[in-house]
Amino acid sequence: MSDKAGAFDLADYVPYLLNRAGSRIADDFGQVARDEGLSLQMWRVLAVLHHREPRPVGEIAEWATIEVSTLSRILRTMENQRLVHRRRFAGDYRKVLVSRTHEGRAATEKLVPVALAFESLATAGFSAEEVETLKSLLRRLFDNLGDLERMPATRAG
Amino acid sequence: MSDKAGAFDLADYVPYLLNRAGSRIADDFGQVARDEGLSLQMWRVLAVLHHREPRPVGEIAEWATIEVSTLSRILRTMENQRLVHRRRFAGDYRKVLVSRTHEGRAATEKLVPVALAFESLATAGFSAEEVETLKSLLRRLFDNLGDLERMPATRAG
DNA sequence: CGCCGTTATTTGCATTTGCAATTAATGCAA
């Protein structure tokens, strides 16, 4: 060994592997999205809305993993581009419901098959079972970390 | 179903699950790192150097998944904080070799066990085999996407 | 040796981001 890495091997460290795979998949698909005139974040917003629409800003933020203030600005841009539409929710005027315009839906429909093809590319060589395993492990990992971030370190010691 | 999501289900889409898990693990560990006075990016740089040192900037960028120009600035900050040290490589003066200072090493040593504990937390409830499976699938996914980003769309069709 | 295309890093500049403060609305309690 050139320099003893101790017991810590980056190339075998889950957070590293996860970040690396996540960054690459995001960058690559971001490229694809950009070819359609959308930023990656915009695509994410559209995908979330495709899933359920209309939705309040906070919920989109959570699903798309975009900080609300950042999202708020992205939505303004998207609204200017006529991709989405914002209106206050009649049942609770604090909430702003976002939905796609016709163009927004068209853009989504156009990109969905590309996204699915991209997913296939990313998992090329995986058996159907392996794909399911990956999904399941990622969900479990996500769930494992869910609580500590919500609790603001109520350290009693 | 409230609104037919067509054939595209976000909650079952690999890039989404990957991004979600990756963001959460990064945010959570970022919090931990910050408690030690380091940004997440700084921790990544230190971890890369822990693995092998000294290293040229470009190589650190690749391993840490940080854009080189961004990294260049992070390194300046870290150098000001006496965490790392930069010098030109005698064998090739274009290259800048980065290594940790004593303090940089101390900070790394302090964080490594925390990082490992964090990895355990993230994979809590996983069997040893499942952890290996996850790593392997993430590596394969990463490799699958490796080429298209390097090739600037030399579409012959 | 001197020129030139390539590689490595840094810097300029515009954009994106995140945190904290602000604005606005809700709903519970006195």
Next chain:
DNA sequence: TTGCATTAATTGCAAATGCAAATAACGGCG
């Protein structure tokens, strides 16, 4: 019903980021 803590979204402002241009050094070729 008035007041107040809570929730939702937006905006101010500073910091982080990314791309492209600048700077510097390498390596091969004439």
